[in-house]
Amino acid sequence: METRIERIKKHLHSSxxxxxxxxxxxxxxxxxxxxxxxxxxxxxxxxxEKSPEIGLATVYRTLELLTExxxxxxxxxxxxxxxxxxxxxxxxxxxxxLVCIECGAVDEIQEDLLEDVxxxxxxxxxxxxxxxxxTFHGICYRCQDKDEE
Amino acid sequence: METRIERIKKHLHSSxxxxxxxxxxxxxxxxxxxxxxxxxxxxxxxxxEKSPEIGLATVYRTLELLTExxxxxxxxxxxxxxxxxxxxxxxxxxxxxLVCIECGAVDEIQEDLLEDVxxxxxxxxxxxxxxxxxTFHGICYRCQDKDEE
DNA sequence: TTAATAAATTAAAATGATTGTTATTTAAAA
DNA sequence: TTTTAAATAACAATCATTTTAATTTATTAA
Ligand SMILES: [Zn+2]
Ligand SMILES: [Zn+2]
Ligand SMILES: [Zn+2]
Ligand SMILES: [Zn+2]
Numbered sequence: 614m615e616t617r618i619e620r621i622k623k624h625l626h627s628s629x630x631x632x633x634x635x636x637x638x639x640x641x642x643x644x645x646x647x648x649x650x651x652x653x654x655x656x657x658x659x660x661x662e663k664s665p666e667i668g669l670a671t672v673y674r675t676l677e678l679l680t681e682x683x684x685x686x687x688x689x690x691x692x693x694x695x696x697x698x699x700x701x702x703x704x705x706x707x708x709x710x711l712v713c714i715e716c717g718a719v720d721e722i723q724e725d726l727l728e729d730v731x732x733x734x735x736x737x738x739x740x741x742x743x744x745x746x747x748t749f750h751g752i753c754y755r756c757q758d759k760d761e762e
Numbered sequence: 763m764e765t766r767i768e769r770i771k772k773h774l775h776s777s778x779x780x781x782x783x784x785x786x787x788x789x790x791x792x793x794x795x796x797x798x799x800x801x802x803x804x805x806x807x808x809x810x811e812k813s814p815e816i817g818l819a820t821v822y823r824t825l826e827l828l829t830e831x832x833x834x835x836x837x838x839x840x841x842x843x844x845x846x847x848x849x850x851x852x853x854x855x856x857x858x859x860l861v862c863i864e865c866g867a868v869d870e871i872q873e874d875l876l877e878d879v880x881x882x883x884x885x886x887x888x889x890x891x892x893x894x895x896x897t898f899h900g901i902c903y904r905c906q907d908k909d910e911e
Numbered sequence: 912t913t914a915a916t917a918a919a920t921t922a923a924a925a926t927g928a929t930t931g932t933t934a935t936t937t938a939a940a941a
Numbered sequence: 942t943t944t945t946a947a948a949t950a951a952c953a954a955t956c957a958t959t960t961t962a963a964t965t966t967a968t969t970a971a
Contacts, residue, residue, distance in 0.1 A: 633938095633949085635948085635949070652928090653929080654927095668951065670931085670949080670950075670951085671950075673928095673930075674930095687840065691836065693927075694927090711887060722887065726879050726883075727879065730875050730879065734860070734875075738860060739906065740860050740869075742898050743901070744898070744900070745899065748896075749880070749891050749894050750895075751892040751893070752890040754889065757888065757890060782966090782967095784919085816921090819920080819922080819923095819959075820919080823920085823959095842956075843957065843958095914970085914971075915969080916967100918966080919964105920963105921962105923963105924959105924961075925959080926960080927956105931953080932951100932952085932954085933950100934950090934952105935950080935951100936950090937946105937947080939947090940943100941942100941943080
């Protein structure tokens with residue numbers, strides 16, 4: 614945890630940004646909820662528990678900055694809000710998501726899976742891929758079990 | 763064109779909805795701009811040219827209805843607006859997108875490409891896939907040519 | 912055909928997420 | 942220490958989308 618914060622601090626410094634207390638509090642919340650897919654409001658409420666003086670706009674600005682630096686990925690599952698996902702350290706690509714249309718759960722796929730597809734796209738469409746977003750909508754294993762009862 | 767409208771009309775009827783003049787005007791705009799990825803506002807302005815009395819809320823409701831019936835797909839490229847894409851008739855899956863981070867162009871990939879990946883996901887994650895969203899972000903062929911100059 | 916009912920629409924207001932503004936604070940540089 | 946720049950809080954403003962209430966249109970029943 615602390616070492617990851619240290620690395621993020623260096624990452625900010627190398628782009629001449631500072632890890633202010635507000636930014637650190639925000640990053641800590643993201644680290645403590647790595648499994649989740651928090652909205653800006655979610656992050657704000659969690660940060661507020663420990664640092665009640667922080668403003669929502671600051672959370673937004675911090676998340677924007679972290680997105681710019683590719684420390685987090687911004688993603689949208691079709692409900693009206695953007696969600697923020699810490700990028701795995703050293704991960705070449707953004708991970709994929711499984712969104713259950715019954716219970717709303719969002720599970721993650723860390724494996725790449727797209728290598729072959731991306732090779733085809735780069736060749737056939739002459740498109741230089743920098744990033745991707747892949748989300749599957751369907752029924753999660755939990756809801757399949759429920760349905761069988 | 764007319765036959766596609768007819769089929770959409772039947773599709774609505776089979777779910778006991780009517781193809782009102784406002785809905786027809788909206789569908790026509792979508793058909794006339796199949797290549798594009800129009801926002802609700804975009805659709806509204808285009809519909810207004812021929813049917814100035816239509817309201818923005820009606821366009822939103824119509825697009826919502828068409829999305830429910832899977833006549834269009836709602837998609838989000840990360841700017842703050844939802845965009846609406848006519849589904850290819852008979853297409854099993856939603857097509858993929860190439861978003862250029864330099865010029866903003868959005869190109870389409872109609873080929874499936876994901877068959878193998880989806881088989882793996884269904885098996886390994888025990889997830890019943892109903893739909894997907896796949897978007898690549900990168901440099902389009904046009905901008906690559908520009909960069910070489 | 913006419914009265915009653917339901918569906919769809921308009922226009923306006925409300926909502927909710929996000930962004931911009933301004934004064935203030937904090938940290939770095941001179 | 943004084944000066945300057947960066948960051949923040951509090952609030953206002955904006956933008957996309959949804960809701961509401963009144964009206965219109967189409968459908969059904971008498
Ligand atoms: Zn589920
Ligand atoms: Zn995730
Ligand atoms: Zn381009
Ligand atoms: Zn498309």
